[in-house]
Amino acid sequence: xxxxxxxxxxxxxxxxxxxxxxxxxxxxxxxxxxxxxxxxxxxxxxxxxxxxxxxxxxxxxxxxxxxxxxx
Amino acid sequence: xxxxxxxxxxxxxxxxxxxxxxxxxxxxxxxxxxxxxxxxxxxxxxxxxxxxxxxxxxxxxxxxxxxxxxxxxxxxxxxxxxxxxxxxxxxxxxxxxxxxxxxxxxxxxxxxxxxxxxxxxxxxxxxxxxxxxxxxxxxxxxxxxxxxxxxxxxxxxxxxxxxx
Numbered sequence: 545x546x547x548x549x550x551x552x553x554x555x556x557x558x559x560x561x562x563x564x565x566x567x568x569x570x571x572x573x574x575x576x577x578x579x580x581x582x583x584x585x586x587x588x589x590x591x592x593x594x595x596x597x598x599x600x601x602x603x604x605x606x607x608x609x610x611x612x613x614x615x
Numbered sequence: 616x617x618x619x620x621x622x623x624x625x626x627x628x629x630x631x632x633x634x635x636x637x638x639x640x641x642x643x644x645x646x647x648x649x650x651x652x653x654x655x656x657x658x659x660x661x662x663x664x665x666x667x668x669x670x671x672x673x674x675x676x677x678x679x680x681x682x683x684x685x686x687x688x689x690x691x692x693x694x695x696x697x698x699x700x701x702x703x704x705x706x707x708x709x710x711x712x713x714x715x716x717x718x719x720x721x722x723x724x725x726x727x728x729x730x731x732x733x734x735x736x737x738x739x740x741x742x743x744x745x746x747x748x749x750x751x752x753x754x755x756x757x758x759x760x761x762x763x764x765x766x767x768x769x770x771x772x773x774x775x776x777x778x779x
Contacts, residue, residue, distance in 0.1 A: 552640050559647045573661050578720075579758045580779060582665035585658075592658040599651035603689040606644050 548613035555602045555609075561596050562602075569595075674776040677765075679704055679714065687728040692717070695763055695772040695774045702763050704772070705744050708733055712772055713764035716751045721756040735760065749758065749779075 742754030749760035
C-alpha cells in the first residue's frame with residue numbers, strides 16, 4: 545500500500561508540473577496572439593495537446609495503481 | 616452486475632483511512648487532469664481564432680478632426696474603426712498629430728494624455744506610453760498601444776487604418 549501511495553504521489557507531482565507548464569504556455573500564447581503574432585498558436589496547441597495526453601495517461605496510471613492496491 | 620462491495624459509493628466513502636487517502640489523491644488528480652484538458656481547449660480556441668481572424672481587414676476612412684481644431688497639448692476623443700473602439704488624438708508638443716486606441720494593453724482601462732509629462736497614462740496601474748509611437752515607457756502593459764494611422768488631406772486629419 546505504501547509503494548502504491550508513493551507511485552500515486554509521484555504521478556500527481558508530475559501532473560502538477562505539467563499543469564504549470566500548460567498555464568505558462570496558454571498565457572504566453574494569448575499574449576502573442578493579442579500582440580498580433582498568431583504564428584505561435586499552432587505549435588503551442590500541439591505541445592499543449594501532448595501535455596494533456598500525458599496528464600490523462602498519468603491519471604489512468606493512478607487509477608490502475610489504485611485498483612491494484614485495493615484488490 | 617456489480618456486487619455490493621464494488622459499488623462506487625462504497626469506494627468513494629470508505630471507512631478505512633488508508634483507502635480514503637487513495638480516493639482523495641485520485642479525485643484531486645482527476646480534477647488536475649480536467650484542468651489540463653481545459654488548458655488544451657484554451658490553446659485550441661486561440662488557434663481557431665487565429666485561423667478565422669482577418670488581420671488584413673479593410674479599414675474605413677474617417678475624418679477625425681480639422682488640423683487647426685486642436686491646440687498644441689490638447690486631445691480629441693473619437694471612435695475608430697467601429698463605434699465601440701475608443702481612440703485618442705493628440706496634438707503633441709512637437710506639433711505632430713498622433714492617435715492611438717484608448718484601451719490600455721494591460722487590463723483595458725482608458726488611457727489619457729498627460730500634457731505635463733507629454734505621455735499617455737493609464738490611471739489604473741500607472742502604465743505609461745510614449746505619445747509619439749505608443750511604446751510602453753513604464754508599468755505593467757505588455758504591448759504598445761495600437762496606433763491609428765493618420766493622413767492629412769488639406770486641413771483634415773483622416774484615419775485610414777490601425778497598426779502597431
